[in-house]
Amino acid sequence: MASDGARKQFWKRSNSKVPGSIQHVYGAQHPPFDPLLHGTLLKSTPKVPTTPVKAKRVSTFQEFESNTSDAWDAGEDDDELLAMAAESLNTEVVMETAHRVLRNHSQRQARPVLQEEPVPTQEPAPAAEPLTAPSGDLRLVKSVSESHTSCPEETASNVIPLQRSQSLPHSATTAVGGTSDMSTLGGSALSEREAYRLDKFKQLLAGPHTDLEELRKLSWSGIPKPVRPITWKLLSGYLPANVDRRPATLQRKQKEYFAFIEHYYDSRNDEAHQDTYRQIHIDIPRMSPEALILQPKVTEIFERILFIWAIRHPASGYVQGINDLVTPFFVVFICEYIEEEDVDAVDVSSVPEEVLRNIEADTYWCMSKLLDGIQDNYTFAQPGIQMKVKMLEELVSRIDEQVHRHLDQHEVRYLQFAFRWMNNLLMREVPLRCTVRLWDTYQSEPEGFSHFHLYVCAAFLVRWRKEILEERDFQELLLFLQNLPTARWGDEDISLLLAEAYRLKFVFADAPNHYKK
Template sequence: MASDGARKQFWKRSNSKVPGSIQHVYGAQHPPFDPLLHGTFLRATPKVPTTPVKAKRGSTFQEFERNTSDAWDAGEDDDELLAMAAESLNTAVVMETANRVLRNHSQRQGCHKPPGALGPEQKPKPSVEPPLVSSGDLRLVKSVSESHTSCPAGSASDAVPLQRSQSLPHSATVALGGVPEPSTLSSSALSEREASRLDKFKQLLAGPNTDLEELRKLSWSGIPKPVRAITWKLLSGYLPANVDRRPATLQRKQKEYFAFIDHYYDSRTDEVHQDTYRQIHIDIPRMSPEALVLQPKVTEIFERILFIWAIRHPASGYVQGINDLVTPFFVVFICEYIDEEDVDTADVSCVPADALRNVEADTYWCMSRLLDGIQDNYTFAQPGIQMKVKILEELVSRIDGQVHRHLDQHEVRYLQFAFRWMNNLLMREVPLRCTIRLWDTYQSEPEGFAHFHLYVCAAFLVRWRKEILGERDFQELLLFLQNLPTAHWGDEDVSLLLAEAYRLKFVFADAPNHYKK
């Protein structure tokens, strides 16, 4: 058991990704607030639908399948591609190749075998793609996948795949069973698939009135970079669905934002506001990515955005954690003016001044829309976060009792690591590219940042169950949970996490008796 001194010291580290950096809890400006003692937890808990599971299961599963059937995106536009491929392939060849891909994936994930270690007879044929497996043969693929997930005794794994579920649709089953490395796919087929998906977005956005419901469904599986900026603005409610109204709306909102700058920004040196501005000025250099944020023009933009938001929202004011929520919007919107692939290190000074002004205003308004839905996370004592951490604890106890008991036995409290997960929306836990992909789905989910984020956090914690159960010390457990090895994560990892989170939502949203004690 850990001493009180050890627990206090590691409680202070929750803001830092680097062990040994002693700082106060990231975003906590007040003592911990127990919603149960104050009688606010039950009142503030989001209302869970009480409709019986059986009454909605059919429609819910169909919606689930539509929202997550993007693993291969075999839509109507791909029928011709599949037909051509089917002419030259038979079922036996397709199944043999799919089995090899699944077996190779299981070996890489569970047994530390690098792709290069495969024998020549195991190398999948580049001309054959797993998407060509028919729906009738899916059961065979799944059974083969599950029969190859075991590892020899004594072997270790750096990445523990999320558990499969029979309730997952075809696309999620493929993702969980074994998504092949990009090198195993035909580059031409991959580019055709990406081009087809981009065309769907462009067609949807080109109409006189964008169908926002269809746009959400299409965006759940990720948004192509060329249309991400306009899609985020539409999904956040910043831009109207009517195309003709958009230019006037943009001009009006941008003008309104800079009127705020003229009216409020000079007051940052006033005694009543100087503490707020000083804290913002201190926090911005700590943000990520440093190569982008520390550019003078970017620093000035972030200071203005955060200060104006704090002045106009006195109920919460500025709280550490809000600053991180600026970056994804800024990066996505600046990509419209920067051709570089790695925007983290892009030189913003080459962007025209007028374009930077537009990006700044758009970032402010979209961030404001996001915060409107989670503002109780940042009011006095941050009751929204306290409540969500409590719900997360209850959810994990239902999902994986062994992990929950292990944390409890070693006196690791959820607030010690999950506070930051809620305060920063996992931005400190995964790379920026993963955050942007995550937000594609959050923007397309109802109350994505407030409600669906809970299921993502639950899936994220259980994702590391093997490593968690392997730690037998309070300090090592807390250090691991505060410094998770996600530096090399990509879209595939995020898609897998989202598929599991949606499965959890599907199971628990219609089962309130399992959701809370």
């Protein structure tokens, strides 16, 4: 007790010299909420269940901060509270509990997760157990708490890159927290979180003038399906932020698109344009998902969109890869009018013809806005893609030299697998549902499709470092990189990928020569 009292005096003296209390050390493990130090135990001692209860996982960094108290930040009335509590406690129970904690800790400290033993109902030990901490050794409480809150090794390894940096935006932190909620909480809790986020979107969109900056921040961690169509149209710059101007803008742009159809589409069989149209006609059946593309109405819509875009952009014309960029917009906009949850199985037969016409025009304009920012990817010799592949190679050589050297030793060139990543914006590497989630963030990130995509590709490559390093053959390496096992990926995987990409971007954002050796 003497050493404990000396320790308390030391921390009180330390606190008196520094303004405020000791600050939180983010990333460290802390003991759970101590009812004694907060005065709640003195008022009433609630009945504690005899079976262990899982602690609620926080979903955001801000919640973590607000719910966490410093392990050493004892209150000024600490000694008085302890003295009052000691009078109402059974000394034998306290000592027995303290010995049991010490014994369990010494036996189980090597295990990754410490499981609490069931406590007999006749013993009031659970209520007394937290009280052994202040009167005993605080280091014991810290060690036991760390054992209780530690994650399994495989789970910890998945989030190590995120723990190295506190640079994630609030929305990025929420995204990662959301993935944890999905795996640990029940459906009701998840639906409550999604309902809360949906309500925030609706409030933001309901005003007379939408704050696009706030909308981007909110959209970074994903956009709820009911508001995704309007949000994409706003973030892409297709619709104005002013609500009153939107109906007139939609009507004008849709009318303008069908004027292009009337003026240009009949020329698809002319000698000057027949090669372009033939290539479009060949490429569309190769697109994904097949259930959508093989529907005749969809094929006609995509042919018109791609042909009109090619005619109106002669600097690049139609290039293979552009065709893939139509699908996400079309699927998101049509999902506003259908019930299917699976975006891969959209059926347009039930959608009225007039609605399909409007969706076609909206898809054309939003795709055009996207391509305006990456058009150098599709001009002659595709210099934009070649430059980005080179930048990816130099970036990977800095963030994971071992992977880079392994690829180089086996003569695998980045152009052999990363060209498609840049050309199709990873659409051929992940399921369509993941592409839609990925584009939520791309639309909200400045230069998301051109600049941020590079960091996503780097994080995507390093994500497979274990499998890459295990391959010892050129052919096997290339086959793996061209057929990555992402078929079962979902929003959680994309959220982690985006968070790691943001960390990489933050690390290199202010280093203008970080691509150079």
